[in-house]
Amino acid sequence: MKLSQWGELKLVDHIRRRFASAGPYLAAGIGDDAAVLKSAIHHKSGKDLLWTTDVLVEGVDFELAYCPLHQIGYKALAANLSDIAAMGGIPRFFLVALGLSRDLTVRQLDLLYEGMMDLAHEFEVKLSGGDISAVQGPIFIAMTVLGETERGRALMRSGAKPGDQIFVSGTLGDAAAGLEVAKLGLRMSTSRLLLLQRQFYPVPRVKEGRLLSMRHLVSAMIDLSDGLASDLRRVCEESNVGAVVEADAVPMSPLLIQYTRQKRGNPLDYALKGGEDFELLLTVPQAKINPLIRLMKEKRLRLTQIGQILPKTSGLRLKKTNGKTVAFPKRGYEHFA
């Protein structure tokens, strides 16, 4: 059986079942945005540790032909900060493991680090070490972020209950359109540049995640790294529930609408299947909706209700404009598929 016949999610599930550690010190391990480490190291501090790793590989996650190294460094860190954001945590430290070509210049290496550090300064995350290896082949960057949250308060993927409302932050699909702009080398316009910006320099929703976590409003949360179709499915699997999403409610930017009109494409395809928006998807119990709306007004938090959690037997459905419901689209990007 080859890895390509299984696909990423089945692989991760397999690894979790066979090899995951459990114990009183590990509140959550494989299968959430970040691992939650309890008490072992800091039992008197009232905090849990969060840590996560993400790897970006040339030819899979980026192409040197159209991705500036500054952008690759930035985004590697952004993807990790987004995982901490999805747990409602505060990122603190990061480590960088690099596989680099001998032909890279020191200036290029500096650009890679400058991209990281620009974002690191913004979120006050400290570079605290790493490892560098020379590779003959695709270069890669594997980053690890350590963060913290109040004891027992990390927001898991597994807490959604039937009746909870589903929200997302920001707008969806812009990053996927931006990737197309970059890949196809489309002629630039202001709106295309803005889409490219969303692909190249996504803003991890750390502040939003903290606000939501501190107000106790959320039953489950995940970041949209692989697209709504994949990531909502993950929440449903981990929470053992179903869900319905209303197509008309999915927030999309005027930029995306304009871009897909020119291309005669369907913006909803980008919003549902496109990855790397790094927005948050969260579920909110009915009783917390009013406090959430107050928080949104108070903090100018942009969240949109897109559907609700159903019992598992209802499956995962999309309610279209004409009122009919259909099966939710297949997953977004998947390694090994």
Added chain:
Amino acid sequence: MKLSQWGELKLVDHIRRRFASAGPYLAAGIGDDAAVLKSAIHHKSGKDLLWTTDVLVEGVDFELAYCPLHQIGYKALAANLSDIAAMGGIPRFFLVALGLSRDLTVRQLDLLYEGMMDLAHEFEVKLSGGDISAVQGPIFIAMTVLGETERGRALMRSGAKPGDQIFVSGTLGDAAAGLEVAKLGLRMSTSRLLLLQRQFYPVPRVKEGRLLSMRHLVSAMIDLSDGLASDLRRVCEESNVGAVVEADAVPMSPLLIQYTRQKRGNPLDYALKGGEDFELLLTVPQAKINPLIRLMKEKRLRLTQIGQILPKTSGLRLKKTNGKTVAFPKRGYEHFA
């Protein structure tokens, strides 16, 4: 300026000077075996966090042609545990970032993880997550380990003082000979299998590191991952001192002596320049020598005194059997060189 013109150490130094974070929460960052994270997360716990990352790349750090995947998994974790050992810490958790080929089988993936888990169980380290990417090109494994030590007690590379005695654990050079046995596909004998074992399944010196740390005997410590020639040089640079090593005192196994006699090679070359022994190198103040000798007897700790720390002006010297001193050999393996 290309990375290959600078070499790994100069690169790391450059990154440290340009990009390293500092602050009250980061006791030690780039440039030691592991970063030491103070108080930020666990200020009431009396502990410091240690964390470290190591990356192994196909074609550089291992070859699938002669390295079983079980061994690669084992060694990736061993290299990281060795870094925690060199700080005198206890490893607790690990994360695994993988870049794998689609053609790998699930059985091969399992072997990789089984290698890790065999060692993880032995040292009670918990697998707590990771990330997997498909790569077209060399596969790689980037691992991060989180550990802990008593507050303010991590053993740095920077604490060596003139007059301190230099010790190493175990014997040196076996792993380099084992690599040759594997690479050249030499006919196996019992002694060659044992050398291969030292290359494939090194034992990280976690217990030894803990003993030395808890007894307050050590002024500086590092693990021998790149070879004595590189790693002693690192201690001297970080501590701003010189050193002399007595060639006759360097501990070498009968296996290595026998192997190099057959090959008409010089065992000292393997012991000084060969990497991946994952033994500890430590410096001990004169006043602590007697307590150290008692500890060695009490705990059956195998340490050998190989030289002493000198003022920086003395440089880094090797005292040969004939009594003459010469410049210490150049560094061992180096990426980008």
